Amino acid sequence: MAAAEFVVVANRLPVDRIITADGEEIWRTSPGGLVAALEPMMHTVDGAWVGWAGLPDQQLSPFEADGIRLIPVTLSESEIEEYYEGFSNDTIWPLYHDVIEPPQYHREWWDAYVSVNLRFAEAAAAAVAKHGTVWVHDYQLQLVPEMVRNLRPDVTIGYFHHIPFPAHGLYAQLPWRDQVLRGLLGADVVGFQRTQDTANFVAAVKRRLGLETKANAVTLSDGRRVHAKAFPISIDTTPYRELARRPDIKARAVEIRESLGNPKRILLGVDRLDYTKGIRHRIKAYGELLDQGRLSVEDATFIQVASPSRERVDAYMHLRDEVELAIGRINGDHDTLGHTAIRYLHQGFPREEMVAMYLAADVMLVTALRDGMNLVAKEYVATRADNRGVLVLSEFTGAADELRQAVRVNPHDIEGVKDAIMTAVEMPKEEQARRMRSLRKRVLEHDVDVWSQSFLKALDDASHHRHSAEQR
Ligand code: G6P
Numbered sequence: 001m002a003a004a005e006f007v008v009v010a011n012r013l014p015v016d017r018i019i020t021a022d023g024e025e026i027w028r029t030s031p032g033g034l035v036a037a038l039e040p041m042m043h044t045v046d047g048a049w050v051g052w053a054g055l056p057d058q059q060l061s062p063f064e065a066d067g068i069r070l071i072p073v074t075l076s077e078s079e080i081e082e083y084y085e086g087f088s089n090d091t092i093w094p095l096y097h098d099v100i101e102p103p104q105y106h107r108e109w110w111d112a113y114v115s116v117n118l119r120f121a122e123a124a125a126a127a128v129a130k131h132g133t134v135w136v137h138d139y140q141l142q143l144v145p146e147m148v149r150n151l152r153p154d155v156t157i158g159y160f161h162h163i164p165f166p167a168h169g170l171y172a173q174l175p176w177r178d179q180v181l182r183g184l185l186g187a188d189v190v191g192f193q194r195t196q197d198t199a200n201f202v203a204a205v206k207r208r209l210g211l212e213t214k215a216n217a218v219t220l221s222d223g224r225r226v227h228a229k230a231f232p233i234s235i236d237t238t239p240y241r242e243l244a245r246r247p248d249i250k251a252r253a254v255e256i257r258e259s260l261g262n263p264k265r266i267l268l269g270v271d272r273l274d275y276t277k278g279i280r281h282r283i284k285a286y287g288e289l290l291d292q293g294r295l296s297v298e299d300a301t302f303i304q305v306a307s308p309s310r311e312r313v314d315a316y317m318h319l320r321d322e323v324e325l326a327i328g329r330i331n332g333d334h335d336t337l338g339h340t341a342i343r344y345l346h347q348g349f350p351r352e353e354m355v356a357m358y359l360a361a362d363v364m365l366v367t368a369l370r371d372g373m374n375l376v377a378k379e380y381v382a383t384r385a386d387n388r389g390v391l392v393l394s395e396f397t398g399a400a401d402e403l404r405q406a407v408r409v410n411p412h413d414i415e416g417v418k419d420a421i422m423t424a425v426e427m428p429k430e431e432q433a434r435r436m437r438s439l440r441k442r443v444l445e446h447d448v449d450v451w452s453q454s455f456l457k458a459l460d461d462a463s464h465h466r467h468s469a470e471q472r
Helices: 033-042 077-096 107-127 144-151 177-184 195-209 237-245 247-259 279-291 314-334 351-360 375-383 414-426 429-445 448-471
Strands: 004-012 015-019 025-029 047-052 063-065 068-073 128-137 156-160 189-192 212-214 217-219 225-230 265-272 300-307 342-345 363-366 390-394 407-409
Touching: 004 033, 004 107, 033 047, 033 448, 047 107, 068 107, 077 107, 077 314, 107 128, 107 144, 128 144, 128 448, 144 156, 144 177, 156 448, 177 195, 189 195, 189 448, 195 212, 195 225, 225 448, 237 247, 237 351, 237 375, 247 351, 265 279, 265 351, 265 375, 265 414, 279 300, 279 314, 279 414, 300 351, 314 342, 351 375, 363 375, 363 414, 375 390, 375 429, 390 414, 390 429, 407 414
Parallel strands: 004 047, 004 128, 047 068, 128 156, 156 189, 189 225, 265 300, 265 363, 300 342, 363 390, 390 407
Antiparallel strands: 015 025, 063 068, 212 217, 217 225
């Protein structure tokens, strides 16, 4: 395969290899916001994408899918346990999401993280053209920037962190805190979702490594500069707007409402089944509104889509049990033969069906306890061309920095969540329209293209800077 000018490195390829129940192999779009964010940009560059295909022990040759060159990285069964489920999703994920669940620290997991990061770095270093660009993504690969720099000092390296970066008081727990910072500082530009994440990172660099920082630029001992900056990620709004206009999808939205017994209001939650998303808090608040008679199942139905995620990690198994117990109780207490309190779907859906649900939903509930951005909030807004509908949005999401006209909630405050739900359910049309217009303006003007272009511009500026400094 010829060298690529532009190489994306992410834990997952944009497609996962799936073996169906009857043994057939299919490729399916990977979960999460990262893939959705990068895919449109990849069609416009001479690029390659390094990542894992989602199954153990697969030796796959590079191939092309949808016009993107894909370079698969192999993970063994034990690497999936130690690097992916272990260090990435049971150490870094909970630590970086404000220790909602206690992070597990295991030296074997760290060792696997180091060796798998090196494998990704080697694949990227082998794929990138001379003086090309490597863009590394997310918390699974924090050591890759430094590793690529050691292997290929000629290339420009960007890193984008899709999840929160925690305050130093929490970050300091990590036994490998200095190594991770040095890994990230291998990049020319380190991007975050929010200015607060950027500030937390720069503070950690100052305190732990004693490096000089000025206006979010870090100067290393060899004089090289690393720029840290917030680039709030977004969505490709076009497919959402187009689907929302399609007559068959509008008809499907009507059908969804009818299938629920035509409640006066439909409330919707859409999340990976993850303890960061505040699903339990939302369900508790909703159940109490029913118990107190502030809502009835004829007034409202709450649809909770919880797509399966990281199902072999203990914390996720426990969460599933808790959520399903709570929903079962609420439905048992409140359902009638014609109406249900909470329609729970532990499934993933194609985008067409998601847009039909967004169109059917009068109220969208995003109550994450901590979330890097939350693209579901932006997807909902993008589909609401008639300026109707209310977004209830947690203060602890990156999206809350931008979507100021949402009904804001502190998800830990159950009374506050209940009041926010009632405000949303009862909001007059005029107020819905006023708020939704402003939300839509923000989302449509700051789409994923604006995000990737501004990151790439910062990377370009940084690389010019570096080359002119090297020539001096
Ligand atoms: C979040 C992370 C992504 C991750 C996605 C899905 O959006 O930021 O890096 O890919 O969740 O999680 P999974 O563990 O299935 O890749």
